[in-house]
Amino acid sequence: MAKKYRIHLSAEERDQLQAECRFSAKCGPMRFVSVRLMYKLLVLLAACFLDVAVAATPNILFIIADDASRHFGEAYGCSWVKTPNIDKLARSGLVFDNAYTPTSKCAPSRAAILTGRNPWQLEEAANHQPYFPSKFIAFSEVLVKAGINVGSEGKTWGPGEAKLADGTVRNFGLSGKDAKGNHNPGEALTAFLKAKQPEKPFFYWFGSHNPHRAYKPDSGIAAGKKPSDIHHVPAYWPDNETVRKDMLDYAVEVETYDSEVGSLIAALEASGDARNTLIIVTSDHGMPFPRVKGHTYDEAHHIPFIATWAEGIAQPGRRVADFISFIDLAPTFLELFGVDGAANGMSPITGQSFTDLLRNKPEKSRDFVVIGRERNDVLTRPGSPAGLGYPARGIREGTLLYIHNFAADRWPCGNPDTGFKDTDASPTKAWAEAAGESDPYWQHAFGKRPTEQLFDIASDPDCVKNLADDPTFTVKRQALHDKLMAELKRQNDPRVLGQGDVFDQYLSPRTKTEGKPKKAKKLKPLP
Numbered sequence: 001m002a003k004k005y006r007i008h009l010s011a012e013e014r015d016q017l018q019a020e021c022r023f024s025a026k027c028g029p030m031r032f033v034s035v036r037l038m039y040k041l042l043v044l045l046a047a048c049f050l051d052v053a054v055a056a057t058p059n060i061l062f063i064i065a066d067d068a069s070r071h072f073g074e075a076y077g078c079s080w081v082k083t084p085n086i087d088k089l090a091r092s093g094l095v096f097d098n099a100y101t102p103t104s105k106c107a108p109s110r111a112a113i114l115t116g117r118n119p120w121q122l123e124e125a126a127n128h129q130p131y132f133p134s135k136f137i138a139f140s141e142v143l144v145k146a147g148i149n150v151g152s153e154g155k156t157w158g159p160g161e162a163k164l165a166d167g168t169v170r171n172f173g174l175s176g177k178d179a180k181g182n183h184n185p186g187e188a189l190t191a192f193l194k195a196k197q198p199e200k201p202f203f204y205w206f207g208s209h210n211p212h213r214a215y216k217p218d219s220g221i222a223a224g225k226k227p228s229d230i231h232h233v234p235a236y237w238p239d240n241e242t243v244r245k246d247m248l249d250y251a252v253e254v255e256t257y258d259s260e261v262g263s264l265i266a267a268l269e270a271s272g273d274a275r276n277t278l279i280i281v282t283s284d285h286g287m288p289f290p291r292v293k294g295h296t297y298d299e300a301h302h303i304p305f306i307a308t309w310a311e312g313i314a315q316p317g318r319r320v321a322d323f324i325s326f327i328d329l330a331p332t333f334l335e336l337f338g339v340d341g342a343a344n345g346m347s348p349i350t351g352q353s354f355t356d357l358l359r360n361k362p363e364k365s366r367d368f369v370v371i372g373r374e375r376n377d378v379l380t381r382p383g384s385p386a387g388l389g390y391p392a393r394g395i396r397e398g399t400l401l402y403i404h405n406f407a408a409d410r411w412p413c414g415n416p417d418t419g420f421k422d423t424d425a426s427p428t429k430a431w432a433e434a435a436g437e438s439d440p441y442w443q444h445a446f447g448k449r450p451t452e453q454l455f456d457i458a459s460d461p462d463c464v465k466n467l468a469d470d471p472t473f474t475v476k477r478q479a480l481h482d483k484l485m486a487e488l489k490r491q492n493d494p495r496v497l498g499q500g501d502v503f504d505q506y507l508s509p510r511t512k513t514e515g516k517p518k519k520a521k522k523l524k525p526l527p
């Protein structure tokens with residue numbers, strides 16, 4: 001059987017080649033192609049004759065957890081969560097130490113992945129459980145249009161409602177089944193690989209539902225784990241058995257995610273496509289515990305991120321210190337496939353491709369990322385007893401995290417008497433609620449915050465020591481404030497352009513069905 005070769009051409013090179021081919025068909029021999037393009041064509045020609053490999057367009061397998069912090073065993077030094085499959089990938093690829101999502105709730109985080117834009121650049125899609133505006137085209141839709149094999153299984157974008165301009169349901173080109181519960185995701189990947197067009201590369205998205213709550217109580221203990229296995233309980237939770245057991249139940253679900261990764265890798269290896277596939281293993285945001293998921297502290301946005309690609313990553317086994325954000329994924333994927341997003345209707349991408357990091361030849365400066373949140377809880381809306389959303393933005397640069405809370409008079413998780421719906425129900429949350437407002441852990445989880453917060457992640461990764469009023473940091477705090485605001489203005493963020501209230505005004509599909517917010521149950525204090 002004839003061997004097929006693929007060669008990566010930039011959009012500009014493809015346009016040039018097509019133009020030359022059209023010209024030469026009419027008028028005779030080719031006139032001119034760039035030296036770089038000619039070189040690529042000669043390499044491809046040589047490869048055809050010599051039967052050697054050329055740098056091919058890769059396939060991409062994108063694997064995303066739902067609510068996992070950086071608790072991948074060996075890869076991120078976490079002894080109480082065992083992730084042998086992910087660790088194996090980490091050893092043969094790259095571990096990113098400064099990967100961030102721009103926001104720490106499912107829907108807006110995934111919207112940033114799909115569009116390459118920050119949530120505050122996506123109108124309604126900045127919020128959790130929103131209507132997704134039809135005008136924002138996803139990279140995955142562009143790949144479908146370009147003829148790339150696109151497949152998926154599990155959770156993609158959501159929760160929320162996305163429709164095309166004509167009112168039909170929109171799946172962003174990711175039309176696979178949203179399988180839940182115990183299953184082998186490698187089976188769906190195998191079926192996809194068998195059915196795809198062989199001459200085209202593929203993009204496959206697997207969205208796990210782990211370790212999203214709910215958890216089976218004491219599943220960690222049942223799995224043989226011990227509360228004493230945990231080497232660090234964050235300073236913002238009480239170090240007690242309730243919290244440690246909750247963490248162990250979470251660990252079991254992270255380990256299930258690792259098994260899913262193993263199943264997918266086995267399927268990929270069996271297909272023969274493994275070596276030229278860029279595999280990314282990550283999570284949409286931090287763990288579903290008080291003060292993490294939905295919040296602006298480092299643990300919420302700082303995500304696990306591992307990339308392998310046997311034929312494409314230079315010097316594998318590296319750890320990457322550069323800052324990357326989820327908004328960098330769409331431009332990276334589009335570049336690798338040689339597809340032009342803008343020419344296919346995508347709004348301007350804010351992120352930047354990180355293929356130079358894969359080659360270990362950094363070309364761009366990546367010394368900071370911007371984060372933020374708008375309305376996370378659909379109960380918080382104008383006229384609701386829950387109050388309004390909690391607008392905040394932040395910047396991570398060097399070892400510092402600067403956070404600007406635009407409405408410090410509001411409650412970060414909704415009003416106390418409506419149950420702090422912005423924080424997922426859990427034993428840890430129940431403990432903090434029962435402890436009451438005078439308890440420091442209640443304050444960490446639910447209390448109001450000052451307008452400005454500044455944390456040194458190197459010495460205080462749990463973000464419990466606010467340095468904003470420390471005179472030693474006055475100059476740095478002001479510099480970070482100014483840089484953040486300038487960056488947000490550059491990105492046309494309504495929040496800094498005097499139109500931030502728009503985020504609270506947007507409707508949610510759940511607004512139609514959600515009844516009056518229930519009063520929180522009064523809980524007895526726990527030990």
Ligand SMILES: [Ca+2]
Pocket residue numbers: 066067105106212284285
């Ligand atoms: Ca999530």
